[in-house]
Amino acid sequence: MKTIPPAARAYIGCALLAAGACVLPALRPGAPWGTIALLAALYALCELPARCPLLGRALGGSVPLGTGSFFPVLLAAALLLPPAAAALAAVPGSLLARVEEPPAAPRRAWRAAATALAVWAAAHAAGALGGPAALGNGRDAPDLPYALLPAGAAALALCLVLTVLDGGIRATVEGLPPRTAWRGLLGRALAPHLVHGLAGLMMGVLWRSGHGPVAGLFVLLPMYISCWVFAQYHRERAAHQATIRALVQAVDLKDRYTRGHSERVGHASVLIARELGMPEDRLDVVRFAGILHDVGKLGVPTRVLRKDGPLTPEERRVIELHPEYGHEIVRGIGFLDEARDAILHHHERMDGSGYPYGLSGERIPEFARMVAVADAFDAMTSNRSYSRARPVPVAVAELERCAGTHFDPRMVDALVRALDRHGWRPAVTADETAVPPGGNVPRAREASVPSPPRPSTPPSSSAPSPSSSAPSGERA
Known part of the structure; x- marks a missing residue:
């Protein structure tokens, strides 16, 4: 304050x-x-x-x-x-x-x-x-x-x-x-x-x-x-926070195009969890899962992460390994045990078309379903080297369109309610040179923005399956 x-x-x-x-x-x-x-x-x-x-x-x-x-x-x-x-x-x-x-x-x-x-x-x-x-x-x-x-x-x-x-x-x-x-x-x-x-x-x-x-x-x-x-206990908690910061900084240094993305996904994940009435003592686990969901990128070659052009099928298969890399990276960190499932499964989809294991519906851990929605939302509302940020109402409409097939409808509804109440003011990512018109984006329902033509693939932050084209939000 x-x-x-x-x-x-x-x-x-x-x-x-x-x-x-x-x-x-x-x-x-x-x-x-x-x-x-x-x-x-x-x-x-x-x-x-x-x-x-x-x-x-x-x-x-x-x-x-x-x-x-x-x-x-x-x-x-x-x-x-x-x-x-x-x-x-x-x-x-x-x-x-x-x-x-x-x-x-x-x-x-x-x-x-x-x-x-x-x-x-x-x-x-x-x-x-x-x-x-x-x-x-x-x-x-x-x-x-x-x-x-x-x-x-x-x-x-x-x-x-x-x-x-x-x-x-x-x-x-x-x-x-x-x-x-x-x-x-x-x-x-x-x-x-x-x-x-x-x-x-x-x-x-x-x-x-x-x-x-x-x-x-x-x-x-x-x-x-x-x-x-x-x-x-407070000293131990401070040590946990330092561990999280070190891992996030390592990811940000390697993938400069998504700098700040991890913190925003953690924040959006907490908004969803709080809206669903999750106890306060569980929110730290949700936040850790959101912040570290992409820690597996440390195992992906830098040239693939920073590539400006389209990815080849082989490069996509390499990126699709990052949830498993992340799961292995945090395996030995005791206080992150509960966050590991979300790190491993945040690219699963409700219809079973996600990765790495093709889980569907309730078989996907609850924290992973929260992080998936938060990840896709921030990917759509952030500028990247290969895509421009979408306004919040457009991103929300896209999440709602994909609810039930790619995202848990309950998590999408919770995020929409939280955005209506709190708005969304993300920090500018490292590769952004200009702020979208009007400065910070408005609340989810504040502006009436015409919906764009629906893309052929859902706007997930996940790398798509080989049979689909890359989403406009984020590659991985």
Whole structure:
């Protein structure tokens, strides 16, 4: 997010005003400043290592990432303090938290506002169920198992408020429809927040015990270990991304005429998967499959890939080997196991006329059917040395014409709906010297473009069978 859309600015401004109203009562005389200061300092201290290069190097680059790692401190504050005071304790740490992308100041302000509002709601939920009293005090034992109820209510309130706010910021920043913006957020966040709620309850009980606040700090040790494991996961994910980038760059260097094609196919594949309601945790596999669908071109002679004129039957047979080459290239990369089938079968056709194995219908893997539609669409809407880009409505009409014979109709319909909603703004490919008239192409249904005469072969990005002529989108 290099620039913030006006709607997002207004949204962040409203969140800041609401957070200020929630925190303001804590500034009045009589607030429990000792507990507020201790919890605020503890939370800020937990967030600080992620911004400290020295500590990061000392821990091998694995430091906790983000506010969620230390929600037990915030939930303990929600159980120990009044709502306004608990919200205030969350602000310093939120402002110190690490920011991955610019602009940093608005992102920190948004995080502080959202966290303060969520902790304020959590404290209200816990207070309504008698949370502070259930923790016990000194020699008074905690009211267990009843104390689980206010702790669970606090964790649930925190999760709900953050989910609502995060979905709202996604909708305003990315222009997503509400259903898409909030889809999957609550399901992914609920279980971790409930676990953090139990840790926060334990911390609150020990804080109120005869041993004092120092005893509550022992809860943070296992939580910090879990944060370290989470950071390790992020490092592994970054390594995966680097592997993908290296493979794509190798393909782009070899086949300069399709530079940027892989990323666009990955993006279009995700649009299709998301439109079909695929869970968010599966979208990475779809994206990897789309991005790496042509990685097998590394095994095709460069002179064939860069040939400007028509391909001979022998050259086409060589290009038709690239799905199998791609399958072999990624065979030993564990995290790409599920993407391999799409790489191998993205040139199969619904009527069985594709390659390499002539699969038909439902026998073609679902991811491969998604990638096939995305691949053909981008091939038709991109300029190549041997063909000019078609307008989006023309490409869509061609996909619809071939639905059922070459492409899965369900995947075509999903792409059309996604284009109607989001439009299509691909980057210019390496061999393009001019942008089509009007700049970026319009949305799929925005312009009324007369349909061209139907070609004798479908506009697939696949290399055709020897008995057919080459499509106008892309050779392979």
